[in-house]
Amino acid sequence: MSPCPYVQLDVFADRPGAGNPLAVVPDARGLNDATMQAIARWTRLPETTFVFPSPTATADYAVRIFSPRHEVPFAGHPSVGTAHVLLDRGLVTPR
Numbered sequence: 735m736s737p738c739p740y741v742q743l744d745v746f747a748d749r750p751g752a753g754n755p756l757a758v759v760p761d762a763r764g765l766n767d768a769t770m771q772a773i774a775r776w777t778r779l780p781e782t783t784f785v786f787p788s789p790t791a792t793a794d795y796a797v798r799i800f801s802p803r804h805e806v807p808f809a810g811h812p813s814v815g816t817a818h819v820l821l822d823r824g825l826v827t828p829r
Contacts, residue, residue, distance in 0.1 A: 738765070738773060745815035754811040757782040758819045762798070767805075774800035781812040785820065794826040
């Protein structure tokens with residue numbers, strides 16, 4: 735298995751361990767559904783997000799969210815946390 739870099743963070747927290755835990759895979763290109771589900775199960779966090787290039791010109795990226803058991807259509811803290819990671823790493827810029 736090839737490496738899959740990810741970031742783990744606490745969303746809505748002023749210190750480690752105080753917020754909502756999240757894992758973010760900033761570049762999920764090449765990962766299939768089964769692999770994303772396996773990674774989400776492995777992290778044992780409430781949600782893990784996987785970032786892909788945007789399929790449209792009106793968005794900077796696409797994101798898929800997985801819990802350890804299934805894909806989640808939308809969740810607030812994973813969306814905010816993912817945006818924070820991408821902005822912090824300079825992968826997207828504010829509009």
